[in-house]
Amino acid sequence: MKRMKKCEVCKAYTLDVSHCGKPTHSPHPPKFSIDDKYAAYRRMNFQNGN
């Protein structure tokens, strides 16, 4: 799967690491680390009574 990047200058989505002379970045940066993700999954199971 290709990782889309977003240009903050012209708001265009691109696969390039730079656009408009500025570095692009992921439009959807991960909010949680892998450990947090699994921790959230464990908490969800706990709340479901599993």
Ligand SMILES: [Zn+2]
């Ligand atoms: Zn651009």
